[in-house]
Amino acid sequence: MEPLSHLESFVQSAEGGSFSAAARRLGLTPAAVSKNVARLEARLGVRLFQRSTRRLTLTEGGERFLAQIGGALATLQEAVAGIDKDDGQPAGTLKVSMGQAFGREHVLPMMGDFLARYPAILPDWHFDNHQVDLVGEGFDAAIGGGIELSAGLIARELARIHVVAVASPRYMEGRERPRHPSDLAALDTLLRRSSPTGRLRG
Known part of the structure; x- marks a missing residue:
């Protein structure tokens, strides 16, 4: 194209x-x-104008080409102008x-400010406690932990998750208090299975 x-x-x-008129x-x-016109003529292999010292006159090929591209060029110019306005x-x-x-x-507390700042955005936000297929389900982004990234996806850290282990005083009676996360393995544990992946989590 x-x-x-040139067009x-x-x-x-x-x-x-x-x-001169075109230049103005x-x-x-x-x-x-x-x-620009000479490069266009060279690319098309057609002489578009008969040139004189006083005026340009379209050749027969130039007249045909002008009729073919006039409307299309206007459409392209409108499209470019529309992008600029955004x-x-x-x-x-x-x-x-x-x-x-x-x-x-x-997220919800920030929605008002977000929409005021980006009024042309239509939010389609899904609040679900399961892992989604970003590409397959057409998501632009996901917020969560333990998301498996397929090729081409990019992750950014938003915040750290702090896990706190607690136990009742009655349960700890007669048991040695853990001093390192690895010591938790010696205590009774309730496990839960992740529904998306089937993996066990403590």
């Missing part, structure tokens, strides 16, 4: 009747416009998975 600047130079030259509209020098602000649906307790405690 030809660079947009714009051609169309503006055709409509204005000269490279595009904010370029006449030499730059002439060079100012690079995030927009669209943001699908995120997170645990219920974490979502209620940390």
Whole structure:
């Protein structure tokens, strides 16, 4: 596909009747416009203008080419202008998975400020206590621990999880108080199985 600047130079030259008129509209020098048109002609292998000292005249091939690209070029220009108006602000649906307790405690209180800052974002937030398939289920992100990352996914640490082991005084009667996490293995333990992975956790 030809660079947009080459096509714009051609169309503006055709409509204005000269490279100078096109240059004024595009904010370029006449030499730059002439060079853009010459590169376009070389790429197409077609002479688009009959050049004289006073005016440019479209050749038959130039007239056909102008008729073919006029509407398409306008559509491209509108699309580029529309992107510029967005100012690079995030927009669209943001699908995120997170645990219920974490979502209620940390995410929901920030929702108002988040939506005020990014009004073009549509939140699709799932509060579930199970691991999701990020790619297969179409999630943009997930917040949680122990998530298995497939190739191409990126993880960022948001916060550390602090695990506190407690026991009642009655249970500890006659037992030696553990001084290291490895000492917990000598105590009675309740295990729970992770529903997504089937792994046992203490």
